[in-house]
Each structure stands twice: as C-alpha cells, then as structure tokens.
Amino acid sequence: MTTRTTFLSALPTPKRLGYSFNLTGRIGLAVILFWAFIAIFGPLLAPYPAGEIVDWDYFGPMSDKFWLGTDYLGRDILSRILMGTRYTVGISLAAVFISVAGGVILGMIAAVTGGWFDMVLSRLLDAFNGIPSLLFGLVTVAAVGSSIPVLVLTLAAIYLPGAYRFARALSVNVNTMDFITVARARGETTVYLIVREIFPNILGPVLADLGVRFVFIVLVLSGLSFLGLGVQPPNADWGALVRENIEGLSFGAPAVVFPSIAIATLTISVNLFIDNLPTKIRDRSE
Amino acid sequence: MRHKHKPWFLVSQRLGIAFLTLIIVSFAVFFATELLPGDVAEVLLGQAATPEAVAALRESMGLDTPALGRFIGWLLGLAQGDLGTSYVNNMTVAELISGRLSNSLKLAGIVTLVSVPIALTLGIGAAMWQGSLFDRGISILTISVISVPEFMVATLSVLIFAVWLGWLPALSFGADTSSFLEMLRAYAMPVITLSFVVSAQMIRMTRAAVIETINTPYVEMALLKGALRSRMVISHALPNALGPIANAVALSLSYLVGGVIIVETIFNYPGVAKLMVDAVATRDLPLIQSCAMIFCVSYLSLITLADMIAILSNPRLR
Numbered sequence: 001m002t003t004r005t006t007f008l009s010a011l012p013t014p015k016r017l018g019y020s021f022n023l024t025g026r027i028g029l030a031v032i033l034f035w036a037f038i039a040i041f042g043p044l045l046a047p048y049p050a051g052e053i054v055d056w057d058y059f060g061p062m063s064d065k066f067w068l069g070t071d072y073l074g075r076d077i078l079s080r081i082l083m084g085t086r087y088t089v090g091i092s093l094a095a096v097f098i099s100v101a102g103g104v105i106l107g108m109i110a111a112v113t114g115g116w117f118d119m120v121l122s123r124l125l126d127a128f129n130g131i132p133s134l135l136f137g138l139v140t141v142a143a144v145g146s147s148i149p150v151l152v153l154t155l156a157a158i159y160l161p162g163a164y165r166f167a168r169a170l171s172v173n174v175n176t177m178d179f180i181t182v183a184r185a186r187g188e189t190t191v192y193l194i195v196r197e198i199f200p201n202i203l204g205p206v207l208a209d210l211g212v213r214f215v216f217i218v219l220v221l222s223g224l225s226f227l228g229l230g231v232q233p234p235n236a237d238w239g240a241l242v243r244e245n246i247e248g249l250s251f252g253a254p255a256v257v258f259p260s261i262a263i264a265t266l267t268i269s270v271n272l273f274i275d276n277l278p279t280k281i282r283d284r285s286e
Numbered sequence: 287m288r289h290k291h292k293p294w295f296l297v298s299q300r301l302g303i304a305f306l307t308l309i310i311v312s313f314a315v316f317f318a319t320e321l322l323p324g325d326v327a328e329v330l331l332g333q334a335a336t337p338e339a340v341a342a343l344r345e346s347m348g349l350d351t352p353a354l355g356r357f358i359g360w361l362l363g364l365a366q367g368d369l370g371t372s373y374v375n376n377m378t379v380a381e382l383i384s385g386r387l388s389n390s391l392k393l394a395g396i397v398t399l400v401s402v403p404i405a406l407t408l409g410i411g412a413a414m415w416q417g418s419l420f421d422r423g424i425s426i427l428t429i430s431v432i433s434v435p436e437f438m439v440a441t442l443s444v445l446i447f448a449v450w451l452g453w454l455p456a457l458s459f460g461a462d463t464s465s466f467l468e469m470l471r472a473y474a475m476p477v478i479t480l481s482f483v484v485s486a487q488m489i490r491m492t493r494a495a496v497i498e499t500i501n502t503p504y505v506e507m508a509l510l511k512g513a514l515r516s517r518m519v520i521s522h523a524l525p526n527a528l529g530p531i532a533n534a535v536a537l538s539l540s541y542l543v544g545g546v547i548i549v550e551t552i553f554n555y556p557g558v559a560k561l562m563v564d565a566v567a568t569r570d571l572p573l574i575q576s577c578a579m580i581f582c583v584s585y586l587s588l589i590t591l592a593d594m595i596a597i598l599s600n601p602r603l604r
Contacts, residue, residue: 123306126307128310130310132581135582138578139318139574139578142574222435223435223437223547227547256441257441260434260438263435263438264430264434267434268434271433272429
C-alpha cells in the first residue's frame with residue numbers, strides 16, 4: 001500500500017509539474033476550444049445556407065425556426081455567425097502567427113548579434129509603434145484595397161513591432177546566462193545559439209504573448225470590418241455582421257447583439273486563459 | 287558615462303526619437319496613400335479621361351514629378367500649415383478640417399474631463415481596498431471593457447441608455463445643440479462610450495501604480511507605526527505614485543485616437559475621424575493624408591508625454 005501511494009505521488013501528472021490550470025483558466029480554454037470547433041465544422045452545422053434569404057421579414061426575432069433571429073435582409077443569423085467564425089478566427093490566427101514568428105525570429109537575431117543591426121532594427125520598429133493601430137490598418141487597406149491576404153499581412157505588420165520588442169527583451173536576458181557563454185566558447189554558430197539555446201528558453205512567455213496579441217488582432221480586425229474595410233460582402237466576419245445590422249440596434253435586434261456577443265466571448269476567454277496560465281509557462285524566471 | 291543618465295538628457299533623447307518617428311510615419315502615410323490602385327487623374331476624370339486630358343490634369347496636379355520630390359514638397363507644406371487641396375471638391379484641406387478638428391477636440395476634451403476624475407478615484411479606491419469585493423468588481427468590469435472592440439461598448443451603451451431605459455436618442459447625432467439640455471443629450475452617448483474605453487485602461491494602470499508603491503518598505507514602515515490604511519495610501523503612497531499615475535493618464539488618453547474613429551462613425555459625429563473615413567470612401571488623398579497625420583501627431587505627443595513624465599518623475603534618474 002505504501003509503495004503504491006509513493007509510486008502514485010511520484011507520477012509526473014500535469015499538476016505536479018506545475019502545468020495545471022485553475023477553474024477560470026479552464027472555462028477560458030473551454031470557450032476557446034468551442035470556437036475552434038465552430039471555426040472548423042461551423043458551416044456543416046449551419047441550419048441554412050449563410051447567404052440565402054430565408055425569412056420575408058427582416059430583423060426577425062428569435063424563434064424556433066431561426067434561433068438567433070434574422071438579419072436586415074432576412075438571412076439566418078445563426079448560420080451567418082457560424083460562417084463568420086472562420087473569417088474572424090482564421091484571419092486573426094494567420095496574422096498572429098506571422099507577426100509573432102517574424103517578431104520572435106528578428107528579436108532573437110537582434111539579441112544575439114547585437115551591434116548596429118540591433119540598434120537600427122529596434123529604432124525602426126519603435127517608430128512603427130508610434131502609429132495608432134486602427135489608423136495604420138485604415139490607411140493601408142484604403143490604399144491597396146481590402147482582400148483577405150491584405151488584411152492578414154496588414155494585421156501582422158501592425159503587431160510585429162510589439163512581438164519583436166517582447167521577444168528581444170526576453171532573449172537579451174537569456175543571452176547573458178552561463179550556458180550561452182559556454183555554447184559560444186564551444187564555438188557554436190549563431191543559428192545554433194538561436195534555435196537550440198535561446199528559443200526553448202523563451203517559448204513559454206512567447207506563447208502567452210501570442211494569446212495577448214491574438215486578442216488585439218481580433219479587435220482591430222473587427223474594428224476594420226465594422227468600418228467597412230475588412231472582410232467584404234457577401235462574406236462577413238463578426239465585425240462585418242455588426243456593421244450590416246447596425247440599423248437594427250435602435251430596437252435591440254438580435255442580429256446586432258449576437259455577433260457582438262460572439263466577439264466578446266472569444267476575446268474575454270482568451271484573456272482569462274492567458275491571465276490564468278500556470279506561472280511555469282508564463283514566466284520561467286520565477 | 288554618468289551624464290548619460292541625467293533626466294534632461296533622456297528627455298531630449300526621447301524627443302529626438304519622437305521626431306524621427308514622425309518623419310518615418312509621414313513617409314509611411316504618404317507612400318501608403320500613393321499605392322492607391324489606378325491613376326488619380328484617371329479616376330477623377332472618369333468618362334472624360336482622354337489621354338490628353340489625363341496628361342494635362344496630371345501636370346496641373348503636379349503628379350508628373352517624381353514621388354520623392356512630391357513627398358518633400360508635401361512635408362514642407364505641412365510644416366508651414368499648408369495641407370494642400372482636396373481632390374474631390376477643390377476646397378483647401380485646412381478649410382475642410384478646421385471645423386471638424388474643433389468638434390473632435392471638444393469631444394476629446396469632454397471625455398478627458400469626465401473620465402480622468404472617475405478613473406483615478408476608482409483606480410485608487412481599488413488599490414486601497416485591494417482584494418475586496420469592490421476591487422474584484424472593478425477588475426472584472428475593466429477586463430471586459432478592454433477585451434471587447436470599441437464599437438461593442440458603443441452598441442451596449444445604446445442598448446442600455448436608448449433602447450431599454452429610453453433616456454437618450456440612439457444613433458443620430460442631433461444637429462440641434464441650441465439649448466443646454468439638447469447639447470447634453472447629443473453628446474451623452476459618444477462621451478459615455480469613449481469614457482468607458484479610456485477609463486478602463488486608466489483604472490487598471492492607476493491601480494497597478496498605487497499597489498506598487500504600497501508594497502515599498504517606507505509605506506510598510508508607516509503601517510507598522512500604526513498609520514490608518516487610508517492615511518497610509520493618501521499621504522505616503524499617493525505622492526510617490528503621482529508620476530506613474532500621470533504616465534498612465536497620458537497613455538490611456540492615447541486610446542482616444544483609435545476609439546474616436548469608431549465612435550464618430552457609429553454616432554455620425556461630425557469630427558475629423560468621420561471626415562477621414564468618408565475621405566477613404568471617396569479616395570481623397572490629400573484629405574486622408576492630413577487627417578492621418580493629425581491622428582499620428584496627437585497619438586505620438588501623448589505617448590511621448592507619458593514617457594517624459596515617467597522619466598522626470600523617477601527620482602532614481604535625478
């Protein structure tokens with residue numbers, strides 16, 4: 001019996017390794033997984049085709065036939081939200097991966113090489129931080145026209161300087177550690193230092209940063225779509241759904257309320273999840 | 287090396303960076319709008335775009351000179367207050383913007399007056415009773431406001447104040463601002479929305495700044511000497527947190543720049559942001575460029591101001 005309990009208590013469960021989540025974090029994770037599932041399978045679950053006018057009434061109320069009501073043309077809101085999930089989640093995910101990957105790679109190179117490369121890059125990217133994000137998006141999208149690749153690249157460009165700054169600060173700290181000095185003394189290349197020594201040691205905080213930036217990107221994307229510069233009709237992401245149905249706001253139509261709720265649940269749950277990440281992932285120095 | 291850490295040196299360095307940023311930003315704004323697909327002259331002439339007419343218009347607009355030359359000319363014009371002429375209705379951009387700018391500044395001013403006292407009170411209160419029900423309520427509320435887009439805060443306030451309570455008009459900005467009550471009703475919704483957006487940031491940062499000073503040894507000393515908790519915060523922690531709080535206020539007000547774009551659009555408020563969004567629709571380059579520069583300059587001034595306050599108020603740098 002005693003051997004059994006000692007054996008069990010020695011098992012490396014997530015809790016003992018310091019990787020378990022508290023309740024708030026788990027709720028956040030559950031909502032995130034829910035939206036990820038909808039983004040993949042949403043269109044299969046939609047009760048009606050997203051672009052089809054199915055109700056002769058517009059701004060219809062919630063009913064058995066149309067669970068979340070109908071929009072300004074009489075299209076089913078539930079189906080349109082399910083379709084919009086792909087655009088909102090997909091574009092934001094693509095943008096956040098590009099911006100964080102770019103920022104982290106540049107940040108690590110700058111931290112390891114230092115010198116003029118570091119200085120010029122840091123100054124230049126700091127300058128880009130001086131442009132308000134929504135305005136940057138507004139001007140670029142206005143200039144080159146809105147399409148999904150343009151949106152992804154613009155959003156990625158807006159948040160790359162921040163990701164760079166964050167990754168560089170982390171890498172500079174790691175760069176002063178003894179094992180880096182040892183690796184340098186062994187004569188390892190810069191690429192080896194970056195890939196094998198620095199990257200594994202900044203991965204946790206970088207993942208947390210990825211989540212924070214994902215929320216920012218969802219917000220700016222929704223803002224652009226709300227201004228009519230994001231995803232173009234007949235397609236619509238959640239922000240565009242709010243824009244389309246804004247006329248219904250003055251009488252509280254479900255068509256404008258539910259897309260807003262969709263955005264809020266996603267962004268709030270990502271924030272809650274990130275805030276409640278185990279300390280071991282968030283900050284390895286503690 | 288010692289002089290490098292003198293605050294005035296750091297401040298002037300910060301100003302230098304801000305100036306450099308401004309140059310890069312204006313470069314980016316100018317060339318981003320230059321990327322517009324299609325020739326401006328062709329777009330303007332529409333059906334009448336014969337090659338001769340296009341060439342003549344291009345020459346009269348100065349579009350046949352190289353882009354870099356036009357950029358420098360534009361920059362010099364800006365520096366002297368000459369914003370150029372609108373492509374769409376031949377009015378000078380300065381004329382178009384001036385009235386709108388004062389409207390936007392009025393809105394921003396009222397929001398600042400409303401949100402700063404409220405946010406500071408709530409932020410300091412939350413720090414004073416850290417961990418209490420009040421603190422947790424404030425924290426949930428501010429996280430929610432920060433996590434959602436600005437237009438959603440606007441939608442929610444319309445739902446609450448106009449649809450459910452019926453106190454205020456919904457989405458139209460009343461042109462009638464003759465009587466005080468009418469003006470109050472017209473401004474209420476945009477001001478409420480923007481105040482929420484700006485205050486949420488300010489409350490969080492103020493709370494963090496005060497808590498940081500509460501955790502210092504000298505405040506703990508005051509507590510050990512038997513000072514009341516409220517006295518400890520107000521007379522020991524607060525004076526030392528003033529710098530970080532001022533920094534937080536300036537930084538939060540920079541959120542006005544993004545918020546105002548959404549709020550002016552949603553409430554049809556006749557400000558610079560609405561003018562710019564409309565200019566994007568008509569592809570009026572000089573107007574877009576000037577509005578974008580106005581926003582960048584205000585944003586940059588606020589974040590530079592925040593940084594300078596942070597440097598000057600840090601006694602370790604003196």
